[in-house]
Amino acid sequence: MKLIKLDAIDSTNDFLKSLSSQDELENFTVVTAENQTKGKGQMGAKWQSESGKNLIMSALVKDFLYDNEQVFNLSIIVSLAVIEVLKTLNISDLSIKWPNDIMSYNKKIGGILIENTLKSDGRIVSVVGLGLNVNQTNFDELPNASSLAVIAGKSFDKEALPILIIEKIKEKIELWENNSEGFWVIYFETLFRKGVPMPFKNLSGQNFMGIIQGVSSVGKIQILLEDDSVSEFDIKEVQMLY
Structure with a gap:
């Protein structure tokens, strides 16, 4: 595994995407940063992280996805991989x-953003971005967030996590x-929150159960909606309220 460590960068995902377009990078090349000035989350949300306290990483994954209909498979693999590591x-x-999003109790401790690029030969190359709150303990401005250190009551070696x-x-x-x-x-x-009634908000700003x-x-x-019909929503079409 090739590891590139940076002190500060605007976005590890953008850095790795740029690098992969210019060079035949080794599969599973990883970029980490102590500080990220333009961290991204789903739907363009900002990912805020205290410098030096958390894991900010992006990994190159290729030779796995070959069809746009399969891209969610990588989301499943990455999120389950992170969950298994945290269980250990x-x-x-x-x-x-x-x-x-990675949750512990009802607090967000991590977020994953996967960006896929379709190459001219039909291959799909993915950059997997992961932000994981590790040793940060102050979340005064982020009431729905927490970290490994807060949950476990001790600090962790974030260098071992990638x-x-x-x-x-x-x-x-x-x-x-x-x-x-x-x-x-x-x-x-x-x-x-699977299988339990909860509020959501749709694109029109309307709340529904x-x-x-x-x-x-x-x-x-x-x-499952209140009229007993089942509707499907994309990431940009619905917001979970919890």
């Missing part, structure tokens, strides 16, 4: 808030072809 660190009550996470991702990619159905089942079983029923093959969330 005794982080409690872990779940995945659709599509791939290697552990990449090894888990590699392991799951190797097993995917023969066990994809099993991974989908585990992903759904790990979903935050629903129950998470599942996730479609292309990653759309399936919600």
Whole structure:
């Protein structure tokens, strides 16, 4: 695994995308940064992180996705890999808030942003961005956030985490072809607030009640509505209120 360590960068995802377009980079090349000035989350949200305290990493993944209809498979692999690593660190009550936020209890401790590039030869090259709150303990301005240190009551070696996470991702990619159905089942079983009535907000700003029923093959969330119909929503079409 090739590891590139940076002190500060605008975005590790952007840096790695630029690097991969200019050079035939080794698969699973990882870029980490102590500070990121323009960290990105889903739907263009900013990812805020205290300098030097947390894990900010991006990893190159290629030779796995070959079809745009399959891109959500990588989200499942990465989120489950992170969950498994955190379990080995005794982080409690872990779940995945659709599509791939990492939760402990009802607090967000990590976020994943996967950006895919379709190459001229039809290959799909992915840059997997992960922000994980590790040793930050002050979340006064982020009431829904927490960290490994807050949850476990101790600090962690964040330098060891990229290697552990990449090894888990590699392991799951190797097993995917023969066990994809099993991974989908585990992903759904790990979903935050599945199967319980909860409020959502749609694109029009209207609140509604629903129950998470599942996730479609292309990653759309399936919600049972009050009229007993099931609707599918993309990431930009619905917001979970919790």
